[in-house]
Amino acid sequence: MAEEKSVSTPPAPKGAAAPKHVVVGQYPPPPDISRRNFLMSWAGLAWGTFTLANGVGAAATLRFMMPNVLFEPPQKFKAGKLDDYEWDKPDERFKTAQKAWLMKTHADWNKKPAFIALDTTCTHLGCTPNVLFSESKIKCPCHGSGFRFNGVNFEGPAPRPLERYKVYLDPIDGQIIVDKTKKFLYEKGEWEDKESYIDLSSA
Amino acid sequence: MAKKGELGRVWDYVVNTQVWRSVMRHGYPDTPRNRSLAVLANLILHLHPIRLRKSGLRVRYTWCMGGLTFFLFLELTITGLLLMFYYRPTAEYAYNDIEYLRADVALGIMRELHRWGAHAMVISVWLHMMRVFMTGAYKPPREFNWSIGVILLVLTLLLSFTGYLLPWDQLAMWAVTVGTNMARATPVLGHEGPGASLVVVPYAEGAGTISVVHQASDVRFGLLGGRFVGAATILRFYVLHCVGFPLIAAFLIALHFWRVRKDGGISGPL
Numbered sequence: 008m009a010e011e012k013s014v015s016t017p018p019a020p021k022g023a024a025a026p027k028h029v030v031v032g033q034y035p036p037p038p039d040i041s042r043r044n045f046l047m048s049w050a051g052l053a054w055g056t057f058t059l060a061n062g063v064g065a066a067a068t069l070r071f072m073m074p075n076v077l078f079e080p081p082q083k084f085k086a087g088k089l090d091d092y093e094w095d096k097p098d099e100r101f102k103t104a105q106k107a108w109l110m111k112t113h114a115d116w117n118k119k120p121a122f123i124a125l126d127t128t129c130t131h132l133g134c135t136p137n138v139l140f141s142e143s144k145i146k147c148p149c150h151g152s153g154f155r156f157n158g159v160n161f162e163g164p165a166p167r168p169l170e171r172y173k174v175y176l177d178p179i180d181g182q183i184i185v186d187k188t189k190k191f192l193y194e195k196g197e198w199e200d201k202e203s204y205i206d207l208s209s210a
Numbered sequence: 211m212a213k214k215g216e217l218g219r220v221w222d223y224v225v226n227t228q229v230w231r232s233v234m235r236h237g238y239p240d241t242p243r244n245r246s247l248a249v250l251a252n253l254i255l256h257l258h259p260i261r262l263r264k265s266g267l268r269v270r271y272t273w274c275m276g277g278l279t280f281f282l283f284l285e286l287t288i289t290g291l292l293l294m295f296y297y298r299p300t301a302e303y304a305y306n307d308i309e310y311l312r313a314d315v316a317l318g319i320m321r322e323l324h325r326w327g328a329h330a331m332v333i334s335v336w337l338h339m340m341r342v343f344m345t346g347a348y349k350p351p352r353e354f355n356w357s358i359g360v361i362l363l364v365l366t367l368l369l370s371f372t373g374y375l376l377p378w379d380q381l382a383m384w385a386v387t388v389g390t391n392m393a394r395a396t397p398v399l400g401h402e403g404p405g406a407s408l409v410v411v412p413y414a415e416g417a418g419t420i421s422v423v424h425q426a427s428d429v430r431f432g433l434l435g436g437r438f439v440g441a442a443t444i445l446r447f448y449v450l451h452c453v454g455f456p457l458i459a460a461f462l463i464a465l466h467f468w469r470v471r472k473d474g475g476i477s478g479p480l
Binding site for chain 1: 314
């Protein structure tokens with residue numbers, strides 16, 4: 008870019024070394040600056056502060072998107088006492104509001120008496136099945152998956168049993184508490200977990 | 211520019227990949243030619259002049275008020291967008307959502323940022339116009355850009371006015387009630403305005419006339435979606451505030467910047 012030489016630069020004598028910087032217009036050449044010099048300079052401080060402020064702003068914005076108040080039903084609910092339930096019949100009183108079937112059963116999957124809470128979500132594609140009391144089974148209307156009352160699948164495309172919620176008795180008033188934040192999956196052997204049922208062996 | 215070391219080789223590799231070169235059409239802007247290309251080839255930057263007069267950079271000349279106004283517009287767009295995630299424009303929920311934003315949403319200053327930003331933008335727009343007037347920057351060849359600026363001023367005030375209703379408290383309702391009463395006096399189109407009484411159709415042979423522009427058909431009625439500030443009004447003002455006016459303003463801002471460039475950059479000192 009020899010033709011961009013400034014008019015203010017006096018013509019170099021013949022044979023002299025070319026100037027280190029091409030001078031454009033009237034501005035002086037930029038000073039040589041090393042990375043360390045830059046970071047310790049006012050410019051470095053300014054850019055550092057700017058970057059920090061942007062980072063904090065971005066983090067605050069992400070935090071803003073996480074609501075502090077949830078307008079949805081609590082994931083843990085009280086379901087009355089054990090005496091309020093019939094034996095061996097899935098109880099549908101919490102089906103609509105909480106998506107749960109509660110049941111006292113004499114014969115759970117391991118032949119032991121227990122109180123269980125089943126998730127009403129079909130394990131095939133997520134529809135909500137119906138309890139067919141006359142046929143003693145839970146049947147999904149979408150693709151025909153069938154489950155025993157204890158949640159074990161036996162027909163149709165559902166690949167695994169219904170999921171179970173955590174259940175336990177409130178130590179103070181003795182009511183059943185269903186905690187939907189914790190699920191127990193049969194195929195992972197989690198139905199053996201003490202939290203997945205209320206033991207009714209003594210009842 | 212050749213860089214040394216391992217990092218330099220990685221850099222050289224990255225900038226020569228097809229992906230990089232398909233996005234970046236020119237090299238690093240360290241030559242006058244690449245600097246010009248960097249501005250020309252960029253959708254946003256091409257609105258801006260490629261080269262500026264040194265006088266145009268003096269803060270004491272421009273006060274940077276146009277730039278600050280644009281910055282505030284961006285700030286208001288972003289905070290407004292975030293507020294839309296929590297705010298529902300209905301008579302039933304609006305006030306509660308504002309309270310929720312203030313009291314329970316994380317870092318509850320988002321609404322305050324929006325509000326303060328809005329106040330600041332109105333101020334900076336006025337100061338910008340004052341600077342342009344004082345420096346004679348409205349004179350030819352920039353008279354068209356001045357006109358766009360006047361429209362943008364009106365849009366800023368309309369944005370401010372429509373946003374004022376959204377908290378849906380007593381202050382907002384009565385301020386907008388008073389403000390929109392002015393529309394009653396719109397010539398011809400407002401039912402109390404001059405000329406409105408002339409817009410009539412004959413009722414029947416010798417049985418007088420029916421007025422066309424009345425309380426439930428004039429421009430104020432269309433603006434409020436009713437005879438009074440009510441449930442329909444808040445939705446209308448919300449849509450205008452969040453979509454209508456910002457879209458028009460964004461288009462005119464782009465035109466405004468582009469005309470600054472086309473009209474020969476920022477005006478020089480007197």
